[in-house]
Amino acid sequence: MSRILSAVAWPYANGPRHIGHVAGFGVPSDVFSRYMRMAGHDVLMVSGTDEHGTPILVQAEQEGVTPQELADRYNRVIVEDLTQLGLSYDLFTRTTTRNHYAVVQEMFRTVHKNGYMVERTTMGAISPSTGRTLPDRYIEGTCPICGYDGARGDQCDNCGNQLDAIDLKNPRSRINGETPTFVESNHFFLDLPAFVDALGDWLRTRTEWRPNVLKFSLNLLDDVRPRAMTRDIDWGIPIPLEGWEDNPSKRLYVWFDAVIGYLSASIEWARRSGDPEAWRQFWTDPESLSYYFMGKDNITFHSQIWPAELLGYAGGGSKGGEPGAYGRLNLPTEVVSSEFLTMEGKQFSSSRGVVIYVRDMLSRYQPDALRYYISTAGPESQDADFTWADFKRRTNDELVAGWGNLVNRTASMIHKNVGAIPQPGPRTTVDEDLLATTTTAFGRVGELIGTHRHRAAIGEAMRVVQEANRYISETEPWKLKNDPERLGTVLHTAAQAVSDCNTLLSPFLPHSAQKVHEALGGTGAFSPLPRIDEVTDLDDASRSYPVITGDYRRGVTLPAWQPTALVPGTPVGKPEPVFTKLDDAIVEEELDRLRQG
Numbered sequence: 305m306s307r308i309l310s311a312v313a314w315p316y317a318n319g320p321r322h323i324g325h326v327a328g329f330g331v332p333s334d335v336f337s338r339y340m341r342m343a344g345h346d347v348l349m350v351s352g353t354d355e356h357g358t359p360i361l362v363q364a365e366q367e368g369v370t371p372q373e374l375a376d377r378y379n380r381v382i383v384e385d386l387t388q389l390g391l392s393y394d395l396f397t398r399t400t401t402r403n404h405y406a407v408v409q410e411m412f413r414t415v416h417k418n419g420y421m422v423e424r425t426t427m428g429a430i431s432p433s434t435g436r437t438l439p440d441r442y443i444e445g446t447c448p449i450c451g452y453d454g455a456r457g458d459q460c461d462n463c464g465n466q467l468d469a470i471d472l473k474n475p476r477s478r479i480n481g482e483t484p485t486f487v488e489s490n491h492f493f494l495d496l497p498a499f500v501d502a503l504g505d506w507l508r509t510r511t512e513w514r515p516n517v518l519k520f521s522l523n524l525l526d527d528v529r530p531r532a533m534t535r536d537i538d539w540g541i542p543i544p545l546e547g548w549e550d551n552p553s554k555r556l557y558v559w560f561d562a563v564i565g566y567l568s569a570s571i572e573w574a575r576r577s578g579d580p581e582a583w584r585q586f587w588t589d590p591e592s593l594s595y596y597f598m599g600k601d602n603i604t605f606h607s608q609i610w611p612a613e614l615l616g617y618a619g620g621g622s623k624g625g626e627p628g629a630y631g632r633l634n635l636p637t638e639v640v641s642s643e644f645l646t647m648e649g650k651q652f653s654s655s656r657g658v659v660i661y662v663r664d665m666l667s668r669y670q671p672d673a674l675r676y677y678i679s680t681a682g683p684e685s686q687d688a689d690f691t692w693a694d695f696k697r698r699t700n701d702e703l704v705a706g707w708g709n710l711v712n713r714t715a716s717m718i719h720k721n722v723g724a725i726p727q728p729g730p731r732t733t734v735d736e737d738l739l740a741t742t743t744t745a746f747g748r749v750g751e752l753i754g755t756h757r758h759r760a761a762i763g764e765a766m767r768v769v770q771e772a773n774r775y776i777s778e779t780e781p782w783k784l785k786n787d788p789e790r791l792g793t794v795l796h797t798a799a800q801a802v803s804d805c806n807t808l809l810s811p812f813l814p815h816s817a818q819k820v821h822e823a824l825g826g827t828g829a830f831s832p833l834p835r836i837d838e839v840t841d842l843d844d845a846s847r848s849y850p851v852i853t854g855d856y857r858r859g860v861t862l863p864a865w866q867p868t869a870l871v872p873g874t875p876v877g878k879p880e881p882v883f884t885k886l887d888d889a890i891v892e893e894e895l896d897r898l899r900q901g
Contacts, residue, residue: 305344306593309586310337311566311636312351313598314399317378318359320661323674323690324645324652326389328599331678332642332758334391336595338811339753341856342865348586350569352397353379356540357558358439362479371539375400376849383850385662387834389671390814395573396852399565402843403575407568408561409544410628411617412533416545418625420616421492421533427470428536429457429484431477437536438469438477438484445472461601464520466529492543493530494560498621499612500528506611506635514685514756517600517641521607531609533560563610566596567633575842587630593637599644606639640756643683647690648898657901670884672813673699679762679812692894696886707769707809708883710776714798715823715879717781725799725825726792727872735797738775742768742804743867749808750865758812765808772801796870799824804867816882823882825874829861
């Protein structure tokens with residue numbers, strides 16, 4: 305058994321999340337975490353809403369509310385949506401907790417003490433019309449390196465290079481289009497060049513990463529510059545240094561504080577569990593493993609900035625230093641980045657109406673239908689396009705006609721002919737072959753999930769479903785009424801295959817897995833779903849907020865990753881359809897919604 309930290313990207317709390325977001329970080333992390341728990345590993349899956357930074361501030365001003373009120377609203381929306389999707393967080397929290405503030409400030413003080421936070425005078429952008437600071441991400445222009453017109457003031461998404469807003473050609477404000485002016489301002493910069501050797505040595509050991517992620521991460525080392533970790537803004541975490549902490553217009557940059565959320569969420573989980581030091585098992589034990597899940601636009605933060613912060617905290621850069629109170633914290637075992645999901649051939653854009661939010665999707669369709677689509681056709685290692693025609697086809701042809709039909713026809717025949725799981729007689733070669741196929745699949749499907757090849761994994765599981773359907777067609781149990789022993793053997797074999805397939809598919813399809821378990825007479829939890837708890841801030845009794853958590857114990861609420869023998873005599877009732885067939889009309893209906901924005 306290993307201890308595994310499943311660190312899931314933090315969705316930004318300036319609006320509801322769309323299906324492209326959960327295709328990148330949500331479903332892949334949940335499939336992996338559910339499988340690892342079933343395989344016997346001790347998993348801690350954490351995340352939360354990212355709630356600092358300029359977009360929150362700007363949107364709050366536009367809506368006439370405080371930044372905290374805006375963050376509170378969308379924190380709850382996101383919590384509800386991710387819970388409904390079935391993402392099995394041990395703790396999904398937020399970055400405005402006092403616990404998070406304390407952990408971030410401890411990290412900053414130690415990185416600064418070790419010499420890796422360098423104070424510099426820089427040129428900050430100012431809006432001429434308002435006199436307010438314009439953060440780098442709110443400035444666009446032409447990239448001075450590749451010529452892309454649409455680069456941001458902090459990074460060019462086209463070539464991936466780090467930028468400074470003042471270097472952009474023809475800079476303009478994304479808020480109102482005006483040309484910013486630049487004035488001097490003092491800030492702290494993370495001395496990334498001091499970590500180039502350590503980051504390079506570490507990255508070159510990451511041979512099992514997805515090749516595109518590793519190549520991109522190594523290429524980042526070719527042009528490493530210090531990155532500003534403070535900003536001229538009044539919404540964020542105070543800078544914990546004398547002469548700075550009482551300055552109301554300077555805060556730690558959201559880039560610095562958001563990635564620390566993985567650590568602060570783990571510490572909050574431990575404090576709420578009754579063992580405040582339990583987080584250390586996942587963070588300071590060299591044998592523990594950690595997997596970080598995100599979309600490809602976040603690779604920089606997880607393969608460079610966050611590892612540099614961890615190294616700086618431990619004194620692991622070229623300047624040396626001593627670890628802080630948390631000790632030497634583990635670098636990521638793997639950065640698991642997905643590519644982008646587009647929609648009907650276009651990039652997701654809320655402002656242009658090219659979007660479907662998770663909440664809207666789940667109001668009309670089963671959550672496992674979305675999870676299945678993401679798992680089979682999502683942007684695992686290359687960009688993928690969501691189309692309504694393909695969503696309908698996969699739901700009807702594969703989920704309903706394939707897996708759902710196998711469950712329904714098997715349970716119906718057992719209910720009609722026996723009323724309970726039958727006692728099998730002697731098995732023939734065809735029976736043994738099917739059960740050998742389902743048993744062998746656990747090793748193959750598990751290996752594929754464990755190495756983040758989910759499309760291949762669910763494809764292998766669905767191949768076994770096809771074999772089970774073929775078995776029923778070939779053995780023709782409806783013709784065996786005059787041979788009750790053989791009928792019992794065939795139906796028991798089919799039921800055992802359905803049970804095995806259900807276990808294989810449960811990390812992908814947790815909602816339907818519970819229904820299938822019950823269709824075969826199972827009782828109790830089989831595929832636990834997360835819940836929402838309302839909690840009080842651990843360090844500020846005046847504040848409360850919702851968190852996602854759950855009970856995901858192997859052998860108690862989760863089955864083991866292996867076949868579980870069905871017990872003859874277990875009552876089986878008349879089954880209900882597991883999946884809902886989609887009408888052909890939904891494609892044009894959804895395309896109309898898309899056209900209307």
